[in-house]
Amino acid sequence: MQEGSDPIARMALQLARLPGIGQKSAQRLAYHIAAMPLDQVKDLAAALWQGRKALRFCARCGNYTQGEYCAVCENEERHNGQICVVRDARDVAAMERMRDFRGLYHVLGGTLSPMDGVGPEDIRIKELLQRLSTEEVNEVILATNPDIEGEATAAYIARLIKPMGIKVSRISYGVPVGSDLEYADEVTLAKAMEGRREL
Amino acid sequence: MQEGSDPIARMALQLARLPGIGQKSAQRLAYHIAAMPLDQVKDLAAALWQGRKALRFCARCGNYTQGEYCAVCENEERHNGQICVVRDARDVAAMERMRDFRGLYHVLGGTLSPMDGVGPEDIRIKELLQRLSTEEVNEVILATNPDIEGEATAAYIARLIKPMGIKVSRISYGVPVGSDLEYADEVTLAKAMEGRREL
Numbered sequence: 001m002q003e004g005s006d007p008i009a010r011m012a013l014q015l016a017r018l019p020g021i022g023q024k025s026a027q028r029l030a031y032h033i034a035a036m037p038l039d040q041v042k043d044l045a046a047a048l049w050q051g052r053k054a055l056r057f058c059a060r061c062g063n064y065t066q067g068e069y070c071a072v073c074e075n076e077e078r079h080n081g082q083i084c085v086v087r088d089a090r091d092v093a094a095m096e097r098m099r100d101f102r103g104l105y106h107v108l109g110g111t112l113s114p115m116d117g118v119g120p121e122d123i124r125i126k127e128l129l130q131r132l133s134t135e136e137v138n139e140v141i142l143a144t145n146p147d148i149e150g151e152a153t154a155a156y157i158a159r160l161i162k163p164m165g166i167k168v169s170r171i172s173y174g175v176p177v178g179s180d181l182e183y184a185d186e187v188t189l190a191k192a193m194e195g196r197r198e199l
Numbered sequence: 200m201q202e203g204s205d206p207i208a209r210m211a212l213q214l215a216r217l218p219g220i221g222q223k224s225a226q227r228l229a230y231h232i233a234a235m236p237l238d239q240v241k242d243l244a245a246a247l248w249q250g251r252k253a254l255r256f257c258a259r260c261g262n263y264t265q266g267e268y269c270a271v272c273e274n275e276e277r278h279n280g281q282i283c284v285v286r287d288a289r290d291v292a293a294m295e296r297m298r299d300f301r302g303l304y305h306v307l308g309g310t311l312s313p314m315d316g317v318g319p320e321d322i323r324i325k326e327l328l329q330r331l332s333t334e335e336v337n338e339v340i341l342a343t344n345p346d347i348e349g350e351a352t353a354a355y356i357a358r359l360i361k362p363m364g365i366k367v368s369r370i371s372y373g374v375p376v377g378s379d380l381e382y383a384d385e386v387t388l389a390k391a392m393e394g395r396r397e398l
Binding site: 011019030033034043047049050055064066071088089182 | 206207209210213216218219224228229230231232233234237239240241242243244245246247248249251252253254263270287288289292
């Protein structure tokens with residue numbers, strides 16, 4: 001079998017494009033999949049493709065959803081006047097694992113990064129301001145990552161919102177500096193929410 | 200989004216079934232796939248499913264193929280009287296990366312393991328003996344893994360073949376004992392082939 005032309009090489013090629021999967025791991029996974037029962041591979045492929053196809057962005061907060069609004073936005077009990085601003089939909093999942101926060105989210109879809117050419121108009125800041133003018137919001141909790149871009153984004157948004165007379169807070173440095181919010185444990189996240197300070 | 204019911208959780212569930220991918224990695228991969236362009240996810244899912252569907256076992260050696268015979272068996276130049284016996288088709292790929300061996304393969308599809316209830320009739324030993332009676336074979340090179348099962352399998356096969364007057368050899372312990380043949384580098388594999396000794 002020539003590499004590149006056979007099914008296993010094609011599997012490995014695709015798998016190696018995923019983050020954290022190197023050439024060797026991709027080949028090992030490909031051989032594992034080659035030896036899996038047909039129906040299990042079908043389930044795997046279908047979960048990825050059908051799953052990806054089914055995903056949309058919530059029309060309000062930008063979280064992943066299958067309908068127009070995400071499960072959080074559709075839950076009336078969570079319209080408590082708090083909006084937690086995060087970078088990615090995966091950060092919503094991290095926050096939800098904590099189970100403490102009972103407000104809504106706003107997913108920016110990125111953070112300000114002049115080096116990478118990401119400016120305020122490239123992330124969903126305009127949509128956040130729009131929400132603040134139409135929804136009843138008492139507090140905006142900035143939960144971007146505790147890294148340079150996340151801090152800069154939080155500071156930028158705080159500067160825009162404070163003049164509107166809405167309380168703006170930042171999650172505390174309970175989360176280890178320089179780390180990724182996605183990997184924080186529930187207790188650390190809860191502490192970070194608890195220790196949030198007004199900006 | 201409820202875990203278990205939403206597309207991302209379904210993706211993560213399926214990915215976590217693959218070897219070496221834990222819960223956290225699976226979730227991270229799922230979120231990565233959720234953010235990938237539709238056509239890239241389609242390529243990934245298609246490579247896995249179409250690839251798996253296209254794979255058959257070579258009617259002669261048991262290696263993976265898309266046709267009746269694998270590329271090695273179909274190459275007339277490789278019918279040189281040598282058969283290299285390996286456990287899995289992935290070991291064929293490891294041997295092929297070495298580029299030194301120019302004979303044919305025989306894939307056992309497992310190794311003898313009384314503890315796991317794998318006996319001689321459960322792996323393709325009968326098919327190997329069949330080949331020895333119909334093909335012109337000068338030497339059988341036993342390249343099962345250098346572990347207990349691999350050694351036992353090699354010894355068992357050697358005992359069956361030696362009375363037939365065919366040279367039987369075992370790859371040398373150039374490959375580190377207790378390791379997995381799949382992860383051996385090309386040079387080590389080449390040395391192991393070179394230093395093979397008759398059984």
